[in-house]
Amino acid sequence: IQKMLGPGYEVKASLGHVADLPERELGVDVARDFAPTYEVTKDKKAVVEELRRAAQGKRLLIATDPDRAGEAIGWHVARLLERDPKEPLRVEFHEITPKVVRQAVERPRPIDQNLVDAQQARRVLDRLVGYNLSPLLSLEFRKRALSAGRVQSVALRLVVEREQAIEAFQREEYWTLEGLFEVQGKTFPALLHEVDGQRLWIAQGEKEGKLHLETEAQALALAERVQTLPYRVAQVEVRERRKSPPPPFTTSTLQQAASSRLGYTASRTMRIAQRLYEGVDLPEGTVGLITYMRTDSVRVSPEAVALAREAIGEMYGPAYLPEAPRVYRNRKEGVQDAHEAIRPTDPRRTPEGVRPYLSEEEYRLYDLIWRRFLASQMKDALYEQTVILLEGQGQPRFTFRAAGSVLRFEGYLKVWGREGEDEEEAPPVPAVPQGAEARLLQARPEQHFTEPPPRYTDATLVKTMEELGIGRPSTYAPTLETLEKRGYVERKGRTLLPTPLGRQIVHYLKERFPRVVAYEFTAQMEEGLDQVEEGKVPWPQVVWEFYEPFLKELSQVPKKTCPQCGRPLELKVSRFGQFLGCTGYPECTYTEPLERKKEAEPIGEACPQCGRPLVRKEGRYGSFIACSGYPECDYTRDDGTPTGYTCPKCGSRVL
Ligand SMILES: [Zn+2]
Ligand SMILES: [Zn+2]
Ligand SMILES: [Zn+2]
Missing domain, CATH: 2.20.70 (Ubiquitin Ligase Nedd4; Chain: W;)
Structure with a gap:
């Protein structure tokens, strides 16, 4: 930023929060509308001193991050430097590029007190919960440093309840019947779909009223009966299906895609995104490659759309460019929505073009963001779906179904890729005329079992939290990280599973503090904070709406x-x-x-991925070896010495 503004400006960093509630006491005067007492954070005293010295007798501009937390830091800085927050001293930008930064500096505004208040309310709420619950948990479980955050406890509840659902799951057997048909010399498979108009149950949708082939005997008997009949093509339906591109990234969708496509945790994604936002050294100078990464907006500035369309036209041709730009609207349109989706600051900067200046993970995340943004301004993908129904000529009436889907026009998939599109695509079925005769060459029964719900990954947990209205762009990643750090949740590959301690805590909280861990109530609180941000409700009121029932539950806990x-x-x-x-x-x-x-213990070996020391950690299934650089490096392996045997099934070494 210093380089972008040139001489006449001196740029200093606050390095995050400068003031907070005191560490060793509540710091909130409940009787006086929850009035908070703030202290300069211990390790920030020098920073604040330096800011004060630098700003003396000079004009002060505050350019902290463009969100609630950033606004609050700005407010603290103004206060500590004895400036009036109502003066135009706040500079807001969502991308760090020379043009945007210079423009923003020309248009300072007063501190937005509503944003500051929303942040104060969140801080006070979390302090009230932490301050009261942590000692209770330590008493209950005889362990040090246990904590229970508001959003954190609800997220933990999700993980615990999913694990319980998996354990309670009773798998069910079911059979399908695949017939190989020949129509006019062409052969293709089709699945038994209906018997006398009654659908076969294949673990999809409502089971009620459907035919359930439960045993091999049933399936084999049916397989014999279907083979005795002649068949006819009863229906051929060809449909065109359009699929529109997904909107550009918000924090939550970025975390989801980076988790499922790149295997990154939510925190890792945010750390990389932060570096891309803050600036990368290119030959032309230091530039922020992406817009601000904490956002729930899908809005895109008209300038960025124009650049994207230009890039699409040049790189992929006019066939991929819709007539008019695509406009994305947020579910809740704010009064003054300056926020934007996460996108490249200049879509003409291709991932390959900047690759030499990025680390591998920076490149991969930029690539993902760039592709998503370009795709969001491209044409629909076109599929041609063909469904063929084959009917047996006899009683009962057997109907087989073959469905094929062919991609006719790639559209946005050309850039976004087809990963995760499996459900859209099926092998093509041949063109056959309606009414044609069909021969069933063979019928093959196949055994299946229903599957339990999958464990959460970073992607699906963040998605669920967003759907339930729990948490906000700034809280998803820190929440997941805290759950893991506290030892409430463990990672197994990409999935999250609760530790015994995590389960105990959820059990305890559900029993003693049903409101604190209620999904709806937590969503309501987040809603309340949004209303504070919009200036509709004074912040102490929102805190009170939480504190009153919380206090009641607190008073009923036996000593x-x-x-x-x-x-x-x-x-x-x-x-x-x-x-x-x-x-x-x-x-x-x-x-x-x-x-x-238990502390992690070093094993005197270097990580093969990054060279940092490896440590032995205690996990739910015994100990394992992990990199001490976690979460930057996610190397893990089993703890154990090889026996020298190889596994007869897969050929891996046996421990
Ligand atoms: Zn005593
Ligand atoms: Zn490592
Ligand atoms: Zn094996």
Whole structure:
């Protein structure tokens, strides 16, 4: 930014938050509308001093990130530097490119107090929950440093309940019958679809009223009966299906796509995106390659659309360019929606063109963002779907169905790719005329089982959180990271599974704090924060709507009592850390230690992926070896020494 603005400006960084609630006390005056007490963060005293010195006698412009947290940091800086936040000193931009930054500096505005208040409300809410719940959990589970955040606990509940659903799942057997047909010299397979107009149940949709082939005997008997009949092509239906491109990325959809296509965790994606946003050294200078990465907007500036259309026309030809630009609208259109989707700052900068200046992961994420944005301005993909129904000439009436789907025009898929399009595509079926005779050459029964719901991945958990209205662009990744750091959730490949501690905590919270972990109530709170941001509700009101029921639940939690004297136990802190002690101290000296979390232990070997030391960690299924550079590096392997045997099934080494 300094280079973009040139002489006359001195650019200093606040390096994140400069002030926060005090560390060792509540810092919120509940009786006075939750008035917060802020302190300069311990490690930021020097930064604030430096900012103060640099700004002395000079005009101050604050260009923190364009969201609630950024606005709040800006407000704190203004306050600490004794400037009036109502003066035009706030500069807002969503991309760090010379033109945009210079323009933004010309148009400063006052601090938006509504945004600041929404952030204050979130901070105070989370503090009230953390401050009250953490000691309770430590008392309950006799462990140090347990925490329960508001959004975090609800996300944990999702993971735990999914695991319980998987464990409770009873798989069901079902059979399908595939017939190989010959029509006018062409052979193709078709599945038994209906018997006397009754659909076969193949684990899709409602089971009610459908024919369920449960056993091999049933399937074999049916296979014999269908073979005795002559068949006829009863119906041929050819349909054109259009598929529109997905909208450009928001934070949540970026995290989802990066998880499913690149295998990145939500936090890793955000760290890479941050670097792409803040700037990359290109021969032309340092430029931000993408727009701001914390956004729930799909809006795109007309300038960016024009550049995208230009790039599409040049690179792929006019056939891929729709007549008019595609316009994406947000579900909730804000009054002044300055936010934009995540997109390349200049779509003419191709991934291959900037590749020499990026790390591998930066390149791959930029590539994904670039493709998604270009695709969002391209033409629909066109599929031709053919459905053939073959009917047996006899009783009962057997109907077989063959469905083929052929991509006729790639459209946006040319750039976005066909990964994840499997459901759209099926092998083509031959063109056969309606009424033609058909011969069933053979019928093959096949056994299947219904499958339990899949475990969450970063992609599906973020998606579910967004659908339920839990969390916001700034909170998805930190929430997932916290769950893992606290040892409530573990990763197994790309999937997330709860630890025993995570399950216990959800069980406890559901019993004692049903509202805190209620999906709807949490969504309602997020909604409340949005209303504060829009200036519709004063922030203390939103906090109160949460605090009142929370306080009631809190007061009903039974106290842990001292086994020696019966008085309540409480969480105490000594210079050795937290422990449980009797409130009857000094008359009663009963104490109980709290269990520490196990530390990762180095094994004296370097990570084959990044060279950092490998460590042994305790997981749910025993110990495993992981890279100490996690989460930047996600290398893991089994803990165990090879036995020298190879697995007869897959040829891998046996541990
Ligand atoms: Zn006691
Ligand atoms: Zn590593
Ligand atoms: Zn094996």
